[in-house]
Amino acid sequence: THTHTHTTSSKHHQSNVTLDVLLLHSPTHAHTRQHMKLIHATTALLSTLSSRLTSTTATFTTTRRRTSRTTTSSTLATFTNLPPSFLTRHHSIPPLSLRTSSSSSSYTMSSSSSSSSTNNNNPKKCIYLDYNGTTPIDKRVLEAMMPYFTHHFGNPSSSHYYGLAPKEAVARARSSILSLLYDTKKEEELERLHNGIIFTGCGTEADNLAIHLALQANPTTTSKPHIVTSNVEHPAITQYLQSLESQGVISVSYVPVNKEGIVPAQDMIQAIQPNTILVTLMLANNESGALQPIQQVSQYCQTQNILFHTDAAQAVGKVSVSFTTTDDDNSSYSSSFSIGENNAVVTTQGIGNAIDMMTIVGHKIGAPKGIACLYIAPNCFTNKKKVLPKHYMLLGGGQEYGKRAGTENVPYIVGLGTAADLLMQQTTLEEEEGGGGGEVVPQWQKNAKHMYTLKSRLYSNLVQALGSDIVRDNGPSSPCHKLPNTLSVGFRNVQSGDLLRNIEMDVACSAGSAFSGGGGAFR
Numbered sequence: 001t002h003t004h005t006h007t008t009s010s011k012h013h014q015s016n017v018t019l020d021v022l023l024l025h026s027p028t029h030a031h032t033r034q035h036m037k038l039i040h041a042t043t044a045l046l047s048t049l050s051s052r053l054t055s056t057t058a059t060f061t062t063t064r065r066r067t068s069r070t071t072t073s074s075t076l077a078t079f080t081n082l083p084p085s086f087l088t089r090h091h092s093i094p095p096l097s098l099r100t101s102s103s104s105s106s107y108t109m110s111s112s113s114s115s116s117s118t119n120n121n122n123p124k125k126c127i128y129l130d131y132n133g134t135t136p137i138d139k140r141v142l143e144a145m146m147p148y149f150t151h152h153f154g155n156p157s158s159s160h161y162y163g164l165a166p167k168e169a170v171a172r173a174r175s176s177i178l179s180l181l182y183d184t185k186k187e188e189e190l191e192r193l194h195n196g197i198i199f200t201g202c203g204t205e206a207d208n209l210a211i212h213l214a215l216q217a218n219p220t221t222t223s224k225p226h227i228v229t230s231n232v233e234h235p236a237i238t239q240y241l242q243s244l245e246s247q248g249v250i251s252v253s254y255v256p257v258n259k260e261g262i263v264p265a266q267d268m269i270q271a272i273q274p275n276t277i278l279v280t281l282m283l284a285n286n287e288s289g290a291l292q293p294i295q296q297v298s299q300y301c302q303t304q305n306i307l308f309h310t311d312a313a314q315a316v317g318k319v320s321v322s323f324t325t326t327d328d329d330n331s332s333y334s335s336s337f338s339i340g341e342n343n344a345v346v347t348t349q350g351i352g353n354a355i356d357m358m359t360i361v362g363h364k365i366g367a368p369k370g371i372a373c374l375y376i377a378p379n380c381f382t383n384k385k386k387v388l389p390k391h392y393m394l395l396g397g398g399q400e401y402g403k404r405a406g407t408e409n410v411p412y413i414v415g416l417g418t419a420a421d422l423l424m425q426q427t428t429l430e431e432e433e434g435g436g437g438g439e440v441v442p443q444w445q446k447n448a449k450h451m452y453t454l455k456s457r458l459y460s461n462l463v464q465a466l467g468s469d470i471v472r473d474n475g476p477s478s479p480c481h482k483l484p485n486t487l488s489v490g491f492r493n494v495q496s497g498d499l500l501r502n503i504e505m506d507v508a509c510s511a512g513s514a515f516s517g518g519g520g521a522f523r
Contacts, residue, residue, distance in 0.1 A: 126505060126506060126507065126508055127506065127507050127508065128508045129507050129508055130508055131485075132286045132287075132314060132364075132485075132486065134363045134364070134369060135363060135364060135365065135366050136366070137366060137367065137368050137415070138366035138367075138418075138419060138422065140418065140422060141366055141367055141368075141415045141418045141419050141422070142415070144414055144415065144418040145368070145411040145412070145414050145415045145418070146411075148165075148166060148169060148410045148411040148414050149411050152165040152166055152169065152410070153166075154166050155407055156169075156170050156407075156408050156410055157397070157398075157399060157407065157408075166408075166410045169410060169413070169414050169417075170199075170408055170410060170413050170414075171191070171194060172414075172417055173199075173413045173414055173416060173417025173418075173420075174190075174193075174194045174197045174417070175187060175190040175191065175194070175417075176416075176417035176418070176420040176421045176424075177197055177360060177373060177375070177416065177417060177420050178190045178193050178194075178196075178197065178375075179420065179421075179424050180316060180321055180322070180360075180420050180423065180424065181321060181322060181323050181358070181375065182322070182323060183322060183324065193378060195401045196375055196376045196377060196378055197373050197374075197375055197376075198373060198374045198375075198376065198400050198401075198403050198404050199371065199372075199373050199400060199404065199408060199409070199413050199416075200371075200372045200373060200374060200404065201370055201371070201372070201409075202361070202369075202370060202371075202372050203234070203236060203311070203313050203359050203360075203361035203372045204234075204236035205372065205393075206359040206360075206361075206372045206373060206374040207234065207236035207237050207240070207280075207309075207311055207359050208236060208240050208393065209374050209392070209393055209404075210278075210280065210309040210357045210359065210374055211227070211237070211240055211241065211244075211278065211280065211309075212392070212393050213357070213376075213381075213389045213392075214227070214277050214278035214307045214309070215244075215249070215250070215277070216387070216389035216390070216391055216392075217277070217307065217381045217386035217387050217388070217389050218277040218386060218387070219387055220387075222275070223274075223275045224248075224249075224250060224251050224275065225249070225250045225251075225275060225277045225278075226250065226251050226252070226253070226273045226275045226276045226277065227241060227250055227251075227252050227253075227276065227277065227278045227279070227280065228252075228253045228255065228268060228271045228272055228276055228278070228279045228280075229241065229252065229253070229254060229255070229279070229280045229281065230254065230255050230256075230257060230263040230268070230281055230282070230292070231254045231255065231256045231257065231263075232257050232261065232263070232282070232285055232287075232288075232290075233280070233281075233282055233311070234282065234286075234311055234313070236311070237280055237282075237311065238254075253271040253273075255267050255268050255271050257290070260288075260290060260475060260476045260477060260481070261285055261288035261289075261290035261474070261475050261476060261488075262290045262291070262292060262293065262476060262481060263281065263292055263293070264293070265293035265296040265297050265300075268281065268293075268297045269296075269297065269300050272300075272301075272304065272306065276304075276306055277306065277307065278306065278307045278308075278309060279297060279298075279301050279306060279307070279308050279309070280308075280309040280310070280311070281294055281297055281308075281309075281310055282310060282311045282312075282313075282314070283310045283311065283312040283314070283315040283319075283321070283351065284312070284314040284315040284318070284319065284482075284483050285314065286313075286314045286486075287486075287488060288474060288475040288476075288482070288486070288488045289475050289476070289482035289483035289485075289486030289487070289488060290475055290476050290481065290482055291315070291319065291476070291480075291481050291482055291483065292310075294308075294310050294351055294352075294355070295351050295352035295354070298310075298351075298352060298354035298355055298356075299352060299354045301354065301356075302354040302384075305384040305385050305386075306384070307356045307357070307380065307381075307384060307386070308354065308355060308356045308357070309355075309356060309357040309358070309359075310351075310355060310357075310358050310359070311358075311359040312358050312359060312360055313359055313360065313361040313364050313372075314364060314483065315483070316360055316361075316364065316365055316423070317364070317365045317366075317423050317444045317447065318444070318447075318448055318451070318483050318484055318485055319448070319483065319484070320348050320349060320350050320351070321350070321351055321358070322350035322351070323350060323351065323352065323353045323355065324349070324350030324351075324352070324353075348445065355375075355377060356376070356377050356380040356384075357374060357375065357376050357377070357380070358374070358375040359372065359373075359374055359375075360372060360373050360374075360375065360416075362412065362415060362416040362419060365419045365420070365423065366419045366422070367412070367415040367416045367418070367419040368412050368415050370409070370412055371409060371412035371413060371415060371416045372416075373416065392404060392405075394406055422443060423442065423443055423444040423447075424442050424443065424444070425442065425443045426440055426441070426442060426443075427440070427441065427442070427443050427446050428440050428441075429441060429446060429449065448484040448485070449484070451484045451485035452479070452484035452485070455484065455485060455486070455487045458487060459471075459473060459487055459489065462489060466491070469492070470491060470492050471489055471490070471491060472489065472490035472491075472492075473487070473488070473489060474488035474489065474490055475487075475488040
């Protein structure tokens with residue numbers, strides 16, 4: 001049977017493998033012959049997932065990288081020992097090796113060679129396919145960062161000349177991040193919200209800080225504080241909660257997801273107790289791509305004066321994170337539109353205005369590792385009759401409005417702000433055959449359309465090559481309820497560990513995402 005990864009808990013692990021789709025494209029998105037050859041070659045290579053061991057799940061996620069001239073799209077993996085039956089069934093697809101080259105790159109794949117061996121006369125290119133783990137820095141982001149390593153090196157807390165440019169750059173970055181969340185384009189309105197952005201060293205720190213602040217805001221509860229979360233959260237949430245549990249500080253309810261990887265909103269609400277101080281629920285899951293019902297849950301928390309936090313690390317740049325409201329309270333992601341090839345579904349509905357805290361991570365959107373932020377809604381503690389937190393996690397200087405001590409990492413903050421700006425740049429969708437296109441949209445929506453198109457083509461090729469009885473599409477059945485770049489696929493009777501060992505020198509992928517450790521256990 002196929003793996004049902006979304007119903008597993010931390011006590012019953014099943015194997016999965018994450019393969020992320022590398023997409024190279026020019027602004028014109030031209031689909032060249034090489035583009036299709038690479039896609040078909042992937043299908044051929046994946047056919048070596050023969051029925052041998054136990055079941056596995058592969059998660060494919062797509063991303064974008066610009067090239068200056070040509071356009072190629074690749075989803076590459078190397079698997080050894082292609083079965084002879086495949087050679088006769090798919091004689092038109094190169095079954096043993098693939099070598100492509102363009103003006104910007106060259107790939108060499110061979111299924112007949114050992115994955116751990118190297119040939120100095122014909123060196124291999126290891127293909128990076130783990131974009132849900134991390135993304136490369138966008139060149140434009142890097143260019144924006146460089147002056148703050150060299151010319152504008154001053155401390156933004158300094159009152160003299162050398163502190164002015166860094167201080168202004170940090171302020172601009174706050175506005176850029178807030179533009180992801182608020183529809184207003186008025187700088188003065190965004191400036192009033194600046195103290196709601198706390199820059200941190202990573203997403204883990206931001207997640208930990210959200211939990212810490214919830215505890216600080218509820219110091220006088222008559223019983224042990226209670227927190228509600230799901231059973232598929234990032235370890236930055238679960239391990240911190242488990243540590244507090246082991247110390248007897250809190251009690252926690254871990255609400256399981258359903259067979260589609262979505263935690264039912266009503267189950268989250270029913271888990272709330274009179275002593276609940278925080279509900280924390282990720283916006284999007286990195287492995288299944290499932291979008292969680294944070295709008296419904298956060299709205300209920302608002303009526304109960306309970307703080308709500310969401311980790312949006314995987315969602316930013318792929319779906320809307322705008323604090324817009326909808327008349328339909330039953331579906332956080334009911335608004336979407338179909339554009340482009342395969343009727344690409346892009347979720348444009350916002351997440352509502354009841355979010356108290358949100359984690360945003362730089363290296364998921366083309367900014368460097370080592371920078372993230374925690375957004376805190378204005379007056380969220382006082383509005384919910386909480387104590388205003390006074391003791392933050394890092395104490396020292398008065399940086400970040402006294403909420404996170406330590407000299408600001410100005411170049412990296414600039415990088416995060418620039419990445420946000422690039423996502424929100426206005427662009428025009430290409431005209432499509434038969435009509436459609438031409439709309440002016442934020443760049444992230446255009447990106448999402450292209451990623452969805454690639455994901456759909458990949459799944460179709462997998463099913464065509466391997467058969468619908470071998471390939472299963474996991475995760476939510478509705479495109480409106482999952483990330484446009486993530487395809488979770490189950491292959492019958494294939495174990496992820498063996499698969500990864502066969503391809504580790506050719507394709508950079510992982511069993512699960514990078515944070516799950518290497519064993520491939522789905523939480």
